[in-house]
Amino acid sequence: MIILKRFLIGLLVASVTCFATCKYSFKDTSPIPEEIKTFRVNYLENKAQYVNTQLSPQLTEKLRQKIINTTRLRQTNDEADYDISGFVSQYYTSTVGISGNNASGNRLTVGFHLVFRNTQNEKKNFEADISRTFDFPASQSLSEAESSLNSDIIRNLVDEIFNKIFSNW
Secondary structure (H helix, E strand, O other): OHHHHHHHHHHHHHHHHHHOOOOOOOOOOOOOOOOOOEEEEOOOEEOOOOOOOOHHHHHHHHHHHHHHHHOOOEEOOOOOOEEEEEEEEEEEEEEEEEEOOEEEEEEEEEEEEEEEEEOOOHHHOEEEEEEEEEEEEOOOOHHHHHHHHHHHHHHHHHHHHHHHHHOOO
16 A cells, blocks of 8 residues: 555656746847847936936936947937937935944935837837935035946836836836
8 A cells, every 4th residue: 555655646746847847938038020120219308306417318328338338229310210209207315324423324216207219109109217226324415425336226116217228127
């Protein structure tokens, strides 16, 4: 009887192992339709209450470079198949940590409003709001924090904008 139970358990384990499949995948980048050939990134303005003068030009240029380097699309300044615009909508700090009666940590919040137009298929047009936060010590001034966080801010926002346009997430 014990041998029969072990045989049946072994058979069950073997059949589950042989026939069970687990499939998962990430659909990272949507295939860009063949008819889409060009893109235009308009100047990404800064309309936040506080204006970081470095942010808009760097954000615009880094987004252009990411699209050029990671897609087959050509940049144009004329009518484009993908027309990308938007603006920095938020740029503010808040306190995130308090030690005693003093702030121990601050958070910089940067928000962006993306406007995407697909001139080949208007059903693909969309607008989206993106927001990212960046923590820094309360001992730093905002200008000191901007100096140290600027590359992270640009990289994170560019990646988020790119993913909204070119990925199915």
